[in-house]
Amino acid sequence: MANSSEFPLWEVFIRSHGGLNHKHVGSLHAADAQMALEHARDVYTRRMEGVSIWVVPSTAITASDPADTDPFFEPAKDKIYRHPTFYDIPEGLKHM
Amino acid sequence: MRDFLLLLADNTQILGHRLGEWCGHGPELEIDMAMTNLALDLIGQSRNYYQYAADLEGAGRTEDDLAYLRDAREFRNCLLVEQPNGDFAHTVARNFLFDSWHFFFLQALCQSNDDRLAAIAVKSVKEVTYHLRWSSEWVIRLGDGTEESHKRIQDAFDNLWTYRGELLAPAPYETEAANAGYGVDLHAISSRKCSTFSALTQTQSGNE
Numbered sequence: 001m002a003n004s005s006e007f008p009l010w011e012v013f014i015r016s017h018g019g020l021n022h023k024h025v026g027s028l029h030a031a032d033a034q035m036a037l038e039h040a041r042d043v044y045t046r047r048m049e050g051v052s053i054w055v056v057p058s059t060a061i062t063a064s065d066p067a068d069t070d071p072f073f074e075p076a077k078d079k080i081y082r083h084p085t086f087y088d089i090p091e092g093l094k095h096m
Numbered sequence: 097m098r099d100f101l102l103l104l105a106d107n108t109q110i111l112g113h114r115l116g117e118w119c120g121h122g123p124e125l126e127i128d129m130a131m132t133n134l135a136l137d138l139i140g141q142s143r144n145y146y147q148y149a150a151d152l153e154g155a156g157r158t159e160d161d162l163a164y165l166r167d168a169r170e171f172r173n174c175l176l177v178e179q180p181n182g183d184f185a186h187t188v189a190r191n192f193l194f195d196s197w198h199f200f201f202l203q204a205l206c207q208s209n210d211d212r213l214a215a216i217a218v219k220s221v222k223e224v225t226y227h228l229r230w231s232s233e234w235v236i237r238l239g240d241g242t243e244e245s246h247k248r249i250q251d252a253f254d255n256l257w258t259y260r261g262e263l264l265a266p267a268p269y270e271t272e273a274a275n276a277g278y279g280v281d282l283h284a285i286s287s288r289k290c291s292t293f294s295a296l297t298q299t300q301s302g303n304e
Contacts, residue, residue: 007124028126031237038230039126042133 009058010036012043014050022054030055097210098149099172099269100279102162105145106173109163111194112138114181123184130230134191137223144216172267176259182252185238185245189252192231197263199228200285210278 007029013022025044030036036055045053064072076082115135122128146159176194181187202224205217238249264286266274273279 029124030126034233035237038233039130041226042130043126046129046133 007031010040010055011058011061012036012040013054013056014040014044015052016050018051022052025049027058033057097273097278098152099267100273101145101149101152101213102170103172103267103270105142105149105162106171107142107177107194107198108138108145109142110171110173111177111191112136112142114177114179115187115191117181118187127184131187134227134230137220137227141216141220141223144219148212148216174259174262176256176262179256179259182255183248185248186252186255188231188234188238189249189256191227192235193256193260194263195224195228195231197260197285199224200288201280201282204280204285208278208280209276213278 008031009027010030010033011027012025014025015022028036028039028043030039033055037053040053040055044050112135115131115138118128118131119135120128122131142163143159146162150157150159150162176190179186179190181190199221202217202221206214206221208214208217235249238245240246264282266282270279270282274281
């Protein structure tokens, strides 16, 4: 068997119910996409967590740099008016 | 009927326990979990059969009595399922030989004229569809992998090949079950099983 360190890393996304988004749940090692899907099924959907799986090579993901935290995220902190919390929600509107 | 149920129960229980031995020892975490998933599926299936057999007896014995307190000689499982795990390739080959029979067997058992048996088969065949997919994938991967993996899976099949005939050779109570309509006609599934196997081995040689 190949050493697991030789298998590339994949990120796993699971859709828990029809209509909801796929959400990142973790990662795993696999030789290719097919194996990654089956491993994801075996590792991440044992307790009925999902109805659909995406796997993406971890190398395909471009991540923000922690050093960019200030210019990226800090400016949003004092702009609470961007939160849609200053409106009265009409009664009977359920999915807000 | 009881003998037939115990055959199915013992097959799935023994293979389930063999796979369970891999728990914590799999070649990778993901494969370890895959094999314990398979093990739990099989143990779950065996429980359904043991419970049914215990109900039929009506003698107050439970599924556990039937699963764990019978003498070794009373077990009806085929020899294939009790073969030791060996290396990973050996486990894959053993499971593939079983799965590629089990799948077609359960498909046929879904048509059983016994409602409870048919219900167990309908539930089990979904699980075993994945088992067959899993072991088939690994037969191909190991066969097409490295020189080492090819040799190991080939050795495993050479070693286990002799046990596959038993799966299609009916015991008297299996013939009785087939004739009564609650069992499976093994002759009818043998051709389908063989075509799956040759399709797979052709894929393997085609990729080489």
